[in-house]
Amino acid sequence: DQQVKQNSPSLSVQEGRISILNCDYTNSMFDYFLWYKKYPAEGPTFLISISSIKDKNEDGRFTVFLNKSAKHLSLHIVPSQPGDSAVYFCAASSTGTASKLTFGTGTRLQVTL
């Protein structure tokens, strides 16, 4: 049973527009959420995170929103740039098992000119 789900395997967005990547989770014990970005032939790199005590965290062009009641989080990228084209993984962990990240299957974002 997949505890972290990214239901959109791919997304295409025009340069300059907003990219919204979604992630749903089922385990109510999760209290920390992360987004990783992965380019081909490279390992995932940390992008942004959010604790369950917050509902929004912003870092430059990247904002993560958390809706605990819906068990849903989203990553907003605005404005989108061609260099943002990559696979984005959502991950979650719970207090006491912070080392164990549960990942989604990823969403491939393509930013077009």
Next chain:
Amino acid sequence: ETGVTQTPRHLVMGMTNKKSLKCEQHLGHNAMYWYKQSAKKPLELMFVYSLEERVENNSVPSRFSPECPNSSHLFLHLHTLQPEDSALYLCASSQDLQGYGYTFGSGTRLTVV
């Protein structure tokens, strides 16, 4: 070198071969991990080591054998693998088991023929 380095980047092996994947981190981290990424599946945690002690073994078949000789090095010894073991194997490290998020290596793309 900095970060997490994995070798080899690509490996093709027969089902009767024995090979090893190597991971080295230069970050002074105390925890190291092996993850498996199969096509269209989430990253799956295989093993967790903290201060060279194995603390997690997620029901991984015995044909995968990890070794952590010190906090900077992690190996994954492979023998009598199956074609379904073909995947991207990612190594990661974190400051400790309570650290949120990892630093990943670029992975080893393994093909079993």
